[in-house]
Amino acid sequence: MGEAAMKTLIKKGAEASLYLADWHGKRVVIKARLPKSYRPKQLDQTIRRYRTVHEPQLMHEAKRAGVATPTVFLVDVENGEITMEYIQGKQIKQLLDAASPTERCRLCVEVGGLIGALHSHGLVHGDLTTSNMILTDEGRIFFVDFGLGDRSGELEAQGVDLHLFRRALQSTHFQVADECFHAVLKGYGAARGADAAAAVLEKIREIEKRGRYVAERQQEA
Amino acid sequence: MTINQKNQQFCLGIESTADDFSVGIADFNGEILANTSSAYIPETGGIHPREAARHHAQAAPAVLQEALTQAKIKPADLTAIAFAQGPGLGPCLRTGATVARALASYIDKPLVGVNHSVAHIEIGKLQTHAKDPLTLYASGGNTMVTAYASGRYRVFGETLDIALGNCLDVFAREAGLKHKKGLPLGAAVEQLAAKGKQLVPLPYVVKGMDLSLSGLLTAASTALQKGAFSLEDVCFSLQENAFSMVTEVTERALAHTEKREVLLTGGVAANKRLQAMLASIAAEHDANFTVVPQQYATDNGAMIAWTGVLAYTYGLTVPVAESFVKLRWRVDKVDVPWVKQP
Known part of the structure; x- marks a missing residue:
């Protein structure tokens, strides 16, 4: 056969x-x-x-x-x-909504740290969603699906990477999206250092203002 | 269900978010009784918001009258007045809102503020009988992939910069094409693209479920200016790249949400090539594919009227004093209590 x-x-x-x-x-x-x-x-x-x-x-x-x-x-x-x-485990997508607030925060901080590690090494994932992260039974988080990834150390690419993850959280985990992204940034900041993290955060704000209909821009107008 | 003529209720909807001033009338059973509009066509360049608003103010009385004549009703027969409260161009939105407020005050009927993007989805569902679709809404001002979850239409994918229709329109103007009545710029590009054969290398930018079109527009314009390729080939390549990107993100969202229906709505929905591409991915995922009929694809008053009916039924009226327009009112900020979780 x-x-x-x-x-x-x-x-x-x-x-x-x-x-x-x-x-x-x-x-x-x-x-x-x-x-x-x-x-x-x-x-x-x-x-x-x-x-x-x-x-x-x-x-x-x-x-x-x-x-x-x-x-x-x-x-x-x-x-x-x-x-x-083959990675045996569960997608973070399946775990996040049902997890306790403490566990959810812990997972998101860890995910943020891993994204930070990628960015520090000049890599962007390109499709960060909770479906593309697998928690194994041993408690390790694997990232999968790098098909849209890129080698880039540019602030722009890193900002878009995190912006997309925030958007994925908002569409799929809308009840907990804000607390999750906050925790992600905490982990990201710890991995990359305060200055690098602040620069990316500033970039995310800029990227979000480019979007078609963004409330943040309304406040400025 | 048959409704006694006396009990029949009507909602009038006013659409004026961009270049069209349109009025529609719907009854509460989803029958569209009138849908009429007047388009502002700029002499040169794109939409000038103030000029468009001036056109809307001038066109309003005749369009309103025409809608009432089509529906064969009097203003006093109306139950509610709906208007597109956003998102859109400020001066245009304010003109439509002013007409709506005046009419509502005059006949003393409630005012309903409708989100323009929600209205495109709702008229698509009404006309195609889609129940719970993944919707690609692509127009001159919007490009987004949405689906319903927990009380709202969630945005799964969208453009990071310019809209699909805007990309095609700006390219068409750069290529010297003119907007004619009955032949929008996008349709002119579609006709030329059908004669193209050679694929010009252009950027293909998909980021997760989002996409970016501004680089593609620049590259297509540059390719044309260099003169190495025919206009037909560049139109063909621009369409193929842009539509492939939009189709890829729609397919991603379809695989992610596992919806059983795909709905195409908005001004670009008229494009046959885009329809064919989306039909292909829908078939691959065993989803039913539907396209909003042409007269409800572009901006229209009927979609505002129908969404007004839905919102009114759930008590979502707005006092005139609080009926400010919302220029950047995102679709995922709007509660849609009339949609039932399947």
């Missing part, structure tokens, strides 16, 4: 499908970026290829920054497939 027959679809995401599979006796996840028929072939190939090549590199570099990510075993650029370690 070939490997393909052993694959079970665990998540059909937007840009990739995740399969659980057995790979030489190891439990692995195969992330397959399937062609998107809605966009022109040329554009589709460019995007899929770029992301398939960059994601494993960024996952590897994140480890150097002290951020846990699944180990990559195999990259198949032609087919847009990445074979990586």
Whole structure:
């Protein structure tokens, strides 16, 4: 029986499908970026290829920054497939709303610290959501899905990264979004130092004012 | 349910957030009895807020009269007056609000302040019978992916800078295209794009569920100025890149929210290429895809009237003295108690 027959679809995401599979006796996840028929072939190939090549590199570099990510075993650029370690645990998304305020704060401070570590090492995740963070049974937080990530030490990129995370909290964890983001910034500040954190925070304010309809801007007007 | 003619209730809605002054009339069962508008078309450049407001003030009496004639009712038959309270251009919003306040005071009926973005979603749901859709609302002023959760429409993705319609319009003007009556700039770009063949390399900027279009606009304009590519090819490439980005973030939001319906609304909804792309991702996720009909895609009074009915039914009226316009009234700041969690 070939490997393909052993694959079970665990998540059909937007840009990739995740399969659980057995790979030489190891439990692995195969992330397959399937062609998107809605966009022109040329554009589709460019995007899929770029992301398939960059994601494993960024996952590897994140480890150097002290951020846990699944180990990559195999990259198949032609087919847009990445074979990586399966992480047993729960998405932070599933835990956050039900957690006690203390536990929630602790998780968010830790997440903020990990984001800070990425940024300090010149990496941005590009798609920070609570679905892309997994808490293992041993209590370690893994970051996954670096497909939209980038190597950048720019304040702008870091600001957008955190702004997107705030927006993800607001849309998915609307009851606790503010306290969560506050805790994230606390952890971020501890990881990066007060000056760097203040500069990013200032950048986030600027980015948010660029948006179409923002109450903060109304106060100035 | 049949309603006795005597008991039939009507809401009149006034839309004036940008370049259209429009009046619609809806009955409380969701029947649209009138929808009429007058568009401000600038001689050159984009919308000048003050000039647009001047146009609205001049057009208001005739448009109002036309709506009442279409609906075959008298002002005294109205139950409530709704108006787009925001978001939008200040002078334009204030003109519509003034008309609404005057009418409400004159016939002594309650005033309902409606959020323009919520109205685009509600008219889409009414017309397509979508129950709980993931909505892509794309127009000249807005580009957002929203879905209902716990009392409000939440914003899952949106543009970090300019709106999709704005991106296409500004490019069209840079390319020397003119806004003609019956052929908006976006439609002109769509026609040219259909003749394009070669894909010009342009930026593709997706950040999480958000996107950025300003760099794409600049790059497309520059590509055209350099003269190495035909206008048709640049239009084609601009559309392909911009729509692919919007489609990708919509698909992300669809995978995230796991909604079973995708609704396309707003002025850019008329674009066939965008429709085809969204239909493709909806099918891939076993979701039903619907598009708001053309006459309710662009800004229109009917959507304000219908949302006014919904809000009025839940007692959401506003005293004239407190009916200030809200220029930056985000969709996720509005309670929508009439929407039921499925």
